[in-house]
Amino acid sequence: MSPTEAIPLLIVVLLMISIGGGDVQDMSxxxxxxxxxxxxxxVHVVAGGTTTVPENAAVDGDIYVIGGTAAIDGTVDGDVTLLNGNISVxxxxxxxxxxxxxSGSASVSPDASVGRVSQFEAPTPSSSPAQRVGGFLLQFLVLGAFGWWLVKRHPLLFENVGAAVTDHALVSGVVGSLGATTLLVLFVYMAFTLILLPLAIVGLFAEFLVILYGQAVFGYLxxxxLPIERDGVATLAGIAVFLLVLELFGIVPYLGGIAQLAVAVVGxxxxxxxxxxxxxxxxVTIPGGT
Amino acid sequence: MEFLQHVRQRRWTTVSGYLLFTALMVAGYYYNITFVQLGLIDLGTRLVGLSETDVSMWMAALALVTLIVAAVTGVTMDRRGWSTTLRTKLRLLFGVVCLQFALTLVAPMIRTVPAFGAWIVFASIGLGVGFPVSFSLAIDLVPVPDRGYVAAAITAIAYFLANAIPLSWSVDVFSQLMVAAMAPGILVLAVLSFASFDRLDAVLDVLGTRHETYGTGRFCHDTQVQARSLAFAVPVVLMFGVFFIDSLGFLRIIDTPSLLLSSWQSPDLSTRLFIAVAHVVGAVMAGVIYANYSLSRVFLWTFALFALTHVMYTSDLRIEAVFPTIAGSGTSPLNPALYAIAVSFYTTLNFALWPDLSTPETVGTHSAIGIGVAGWLATFSSTALALYFQAADLTLLSHLNVVQALSLLLLFGLAVGLYAKRMVELARETGGANA
Known part of the structure; x- marks a missing residue:
């Protein structure tokens, strides 16, 4: 695992330790x-190789696995968390x-003594139609409320962003992909300084909000x-159609994902x-054309 | 993009101008980034038996002689009116390509230091004459609004080929490939330079008058740009900074096997393709930004990308310093990919900028000074500094830390400079503060 690959998972570990009130200064x-x-x-982080707690040893502290293997044969007085790699108890x-x-592979023997075993289940969008409809309605409500409010109070904002989407999609896409990627890398490295961790979290959240703003603009467009006269209703309907189209993109493998990404960066x-x-x-206007 | 309109309206003469310029520049730049920059190191160290330091000094000499020859060539072109004569420029280019063909052919046979030195001098003459001539062809062949896109195409094709084709960095391999590629090129240039038949003459006559329309560059319409004016000097200084940062950092990266073998010289084709695609993406982005924003915005993005790239490289090295067991596990392809995007950005800018800062009367001089000072002098100075760092036994982290500091300084300096410029403009407009 190279440093660049290890950094995101190390940051996740740092976040988990900070949220849990742990001390990140004493970490190996x-x-x-x-x-x-x-x-x-x-706190001990296993990022590669094999780390073993031998049979007769008793250690005090938390173990995080982000790569490689952690083998627990003795006693750990603390938690063991697996983000990537393997653990065996x-x-x-x-x-x-x-x-x-x-994530990763965990093997816990039935004869081992473990305080609690938990398995994180990522929410699967296709698990049930009711969940999918619920998620869609929640997205629609949030985005729709924002779109309704903005088009009633400041319609010019939507007009201007909409014009940039329709008239200058390529330029918007280039600036969007450059800006989003650069900011993402910047925030990740800011987080790694620990001092700027709160700012990095705010920054990442702000990036997410900008993407939502862009999505609302697509709905407005x-x-x-649509043949609806009232601006607010038309925007609401547009947002519903847009979210539906995004869902449909999700069904198409590869190309659908690329289309969703393109929409996000253009917005x-x-x-x-x-x-x-x-x-x-x-x-800018460049003189001298034919 | 005007190119699509020309294709739709079947203006094939104009389209052929785009294609000719792109082909010539791609060939020239590919030759430069492979044979000259990489093949020469192999020739000097492996075949002649010089140390890496000695070869670097010879390469610095090549950069300096190229700058002098280019300056003389550029000024002569403008004074004698060659800059506005398409056939003359094609003939000069034909001579340059013939010289480079001969030099490429004999390069693998060189075994002694004097022969190596003579080769360097002749190569400098070829390069010094070649680049002002080839850059000045833009005023005949490429409409001003499309220069950013054409520059992007040149950068994307040259870097994609250089990275995607898995060649060993050896002078023998480069020589064989270049000789095979240059032979048909010489034939085409010979026809364009000396042959005379109705259809060809008609095309060249039309293209030969295009400098009247395309000649005045994008930044020369409102202000008169002279070689000694700030409007020209500032971009030269900024480009010098970009070339210097790139060269200083890259010289050390290619000298570090763990970084090199996990990126540009990776045995894994997918890694090299990833970097090649990153070059293409960077070039397209730079082309779009050049054509739609002010020049300062392109420079800001370029410096920001270099600063970010070196922050990533140095952060990795700092982590390795804290956790020594991680050293030697190679680097993620993300770092060289970001480096590739930054390099494509400024290379695209370099191809479009000098013709856009010129008129038909100044294109030879401005191209020569621009590329000579920004490109070749920066390479010369950065090589000298890299040699000093090597003599001082500077660690990889310390070396790249200097590069990172320079890139951050340039980013900050440019931002402050732009802000101060706006303040001066406001003060002049209002004559003082307004309530």
Whole structure:
């Protein structure tokens, strides 16, 4: 695992420790090789290789696995969390806290003593039609309320961003993809400094809100093409159609995902290019054409 | 994009101008980034037996002689009116390609230092004459509004080929490929330069008068841009900064096997293709931004991308310093991919900028000074500094830390400069503060 690959998962670990009130200053990480541990720092992260708590050893602290293997043969007085890689808790081993699995492969022997075993189940959108409809309605309500409010109070904002989407889709796409990627990398590295972690979380949330703003604009644009006179209702209907189309994209493998991504970056770029709709985007005029 | 209109309206003469310029520039740039930049190192170290430091010094000499030859060529072109004569420029280019063909053919046979030195001098003459001539062809062949897109196409094709085709970085391999590729090119240039038949003459006559329409560059319509004016000097300084940062960082990266073998020289084709595609994406983005935004915006993006790239490289190295066991596990392809996007950005800018800062009367001089100072002098200085770092036994992290500091400084400096410029403009407009 290279540093660039390890960084996102290490940040997740840092976030989990911070949220749990732990001390991130006292943390150790192993990246490769076979390591037997007789004592632990408050938090130990396994990013590669194999880390073993031997049969007769008793260690005090939490273990996070983001790559490689953690083999618990002795006693861990704390939690064991698996984000990626493997863990095995063998016969006679003890984990006083919880063994939590988010992703990766966990093997817990029935003869081991474990405080609690939990398995994170990612929500599957296709699990039931009712859940899917519920999720869709929630999205529609949030986006629809925002769209309704904005088109009633500040219709010019939507007009300006909409014009950037329709008249300058390529430019919006380029600026959107550059801006979103650059900011994403920046926020991840800001998070890694720990000092800027709160700012990074706010920044990532703001990026998400800008994408939602872009989606509302797409809904507004569809609404203007529907035979509905009242702006608010047309925008609501447009947003419903847009979300439905996005859902349909999701059914198509690969191309559907690419289309969803393209819509997100074009919307993101259009919002940035127009200063959130405060100014109409006009590209520079280059003289000397034929 | 005007190109699509020309195709739709079947203006094939104009379309052929686009294609000719793109083909010539792709060939020239591919030759430069493979044979000159990489093949020469192999020639000097493996076949001649020089140390890497000695080869770097010879390459710095090549950069300096190229700059001098280019300056002389550019000024001569403008003074004698060659800049506005298409046939003359094609003939000069034919001579350059013939010289480069001969040099490429004999390169693998060189075994002594004097022969290597003589090769460097002749190569400098070829390059020094070649680049002002080829860049000045833009005023005959490419309409001003499309220069950003054409520059993007040149960058994308050249870098894609250089990265996707799995060639060993050896002078023998480069020589064989280049000789095979240059032979038909020489034939085409010979026909364009010397042959005379009705259809060809008609096409060249039309293209030869296009400088009257396309000649005045994008940034020369409102202001007179002279070589000594700020409007020209500032872009030269900024481009010097970009070339310097790139060269200083890349020289150390290609000298570090763990970084090189997990990226540009990876045995895994998918990694190389990933970098090649990143170059294409970067070039397209740069082309779109160049054509739709002010010049300062393109520079800001370029510096921001370089700063981000080096932040990523140095962060990885810092993590490796804290956790030594991670060292040697290679790097993620994300870092070289981001590097590729940044490089494509400024290369695209470089292809479009100098003709756009010129008129038919100044294109030779401005191209020569622009590329000579920004490109070749920056390469010369960064090579010298890299050699000093090597002599001082600077670690990889310390070396790249300097590059990161420079890129952040340039980003900050440009942002402050733009802000200050706007303040001066406002002060001049209002004559003081307004309530």
């Amino acid at each position: 990480v192993t990246f490769e090789g076979d390591n037997d541990v007789e004592a632990l720092a408050d 063998s016969d006679g081993a003890t984990v006083t806290g919880a063994v939590q699995t988010y 569809i609404g203007t093409r 993101f770029g259009a919002v940035l290019n127009t200063y959130f709709g405060l100014q109409r985007f006009e590209p």
